[in-house]
Amino acid sequence: MKDIPKILERRLFCKGDTIFERGEEAYCAFLIQTGKVLVYSSNPQSGGDIEIARLDAGQIFGEMGLIMDGTRTASVRALENTTLIVITRDAFSQRLKKSDPMIKSVVEMMSQRMQISNKAILNKADTVDELISATRVIYTNIMSGLPEIEQQMFHNDVVPNMDLFLKSLRQFKDKIDK
Numbered sequence: 001m002k003d004i005p006k007i008l009e010r011r012l013f014c015k016g017d018t019i020f021e022r023g024e025e026a027y028c029a030f031l032i033q034t035g036k037v038l039v040y041s042s043n044p045q046s047g048g049d050i051e052i053a054r055l056d057a058g059q060i061f062g063e064m065g066l067i068m069d070g071t072r073t074a075s076v077r078a079l080e081n082t083t084l085i086v087i088t089r090d091a092f093s094q095r096l097k098k099s100d101p102m103i104k105s106v107v108e109m110m111s112q113r114m115q116i117s118n119k120a121i122l123n124k125a126d127t128v129d130e131l132i133s134a135t136r137v138i139y140t141n142i143m144s145g146l147p148e149i150e151q152q153m154f155h156n157d158v159v160p161n162m163d164l165f166l167k168s169l170r171q172f173k174d175k176i177d178k
Contacts (some may be wrong), residue, residue, distance in 0.1 A: 009086040011080040026065030028088045032057050035082025041074045054079065065113040066092040069104045113141050128173040132166055 013019055022041055026175055032055060039052040052074055055061055061076055068091050096104055117138055143151055
């Protein structure tokens with residue numbers, strides 16, 4: 001087995017530079033060492049961009065490329081001069097192999113759920129049923145990421161409103177299906 005490099009590759013981007021675009025092959029992730037980036041997706045209906053997140057130093061993006069083959073589900077642009085540390089799939093895989101099997105399973109499961117959520121939100125939520133499904137997936141993902149002590153509070157605060165939202169969607173679907 002190859003040794004994991006002690007010094008990871010760094011890439012520099014100027015303000016406004018595109019780091020990667022939606023649809024490109026995903027084979028690595030990036031850790032922001034300095035600077036800020038915008039994660040976005042194009043909205044084909046409006047011709048504009050949908051802002052997904054603004055990230056800064058210490059945050060990672062492109063993480064799906066570490067776990068799964070596929071293409072980027074969003075684009076990323078530098079909002080200011082930015083230094084990124086490249087995390088390759090190979091380096092990540094070698095470290096993951098050394099992890100506890102439970103950790104590996106959780107990482108893979110969370111990655112699959114994130115991919116489903118991203119697709120539903122970005123380009124697949126064009127039916128009411130898909131919006132209902134995406135809402136449930138997102139709720140589950142948020143719940144799984146919260147400390148146990150906050151889960152009940154989140155559930156109590158969010159579920160009644162979410163249920164009303166889902167009920168409204170079902171009523172709308174029933175009207176258009178008639």
